[in-house]
Amino acid sequence: MDYVWAFLVGGLLCVAAQIVADGTPLTPAHTMVLFVVLGAVASGLGLYEPLIQFAGAGASVPLPGFGHALVQGIIQESARTGWVGLFTGGLAATAMGVTAAVLFGFLAAVLFNPRG
């Protein structure tokens, strides 16, 4: 059942993004930025964690999950270290994804050539 909810929730988040990209003047890049911000706001309002509990990777893999991870990292770190955590918590929580993306991006540039 977990897989079904991951599929449905993840798919519906992408449909929502597709509606924004097709129905407004926003480009796909604008839409990606918008959904990260929406994820951060929903996380602060306590709305995103229940979605993660319910849909697992269906909520954590799409970009709003990135906004959620940033906010939860900040909240947890600032509860531990005070205002310093506001600056350290976000990137610390998302460091693995961001570092992996930059590292693999560089390696792909070394190993592969673009088509056409």
Added chain:
Amino acid sequence: MAKASQSQTEAYRRQQKKAKPPVPWARNLFWAFLVGGLICTAGEAVLKFFMAQGLRADQAAVPTSAVMVLVGSLLTGLGVYDELVRLGGMGAALPITGFANSIVAPAMEFKREGWVMGVGARMFQVAGPVIVYGLVASFAVGLVWFLVHGGTR
């Protein structure tokens, strides 16, 4: 240069709108749902793998994101992911694999502009704004949370 009058601008906009092909809504939304849903289902399998190693769900989400980024990067390098974006639109762009694609594709593309100002700078064409506004928004949200809940600590 002469400035276009208001009416000229309006006429241009109207013409442009007419020239744009209508959006194939049903097809776009169907493929966005299918591609996005399948990528998240694959993510769920990776998440379950790390949870089976004894990680809590929130802990397992961290290596899961890295594995999904690796897969997205590899498929981009092989030229497969750009096809997936063409088919699935935001269904391929919104998952973290699409975030990886937005870094890897320009990194490869702008190699010809050099390793520093080409690869190094251009790989953040889309990821840069995502990280900038993600950090700004999450800082604002975290600050409000801190002032409301944690300020007394």
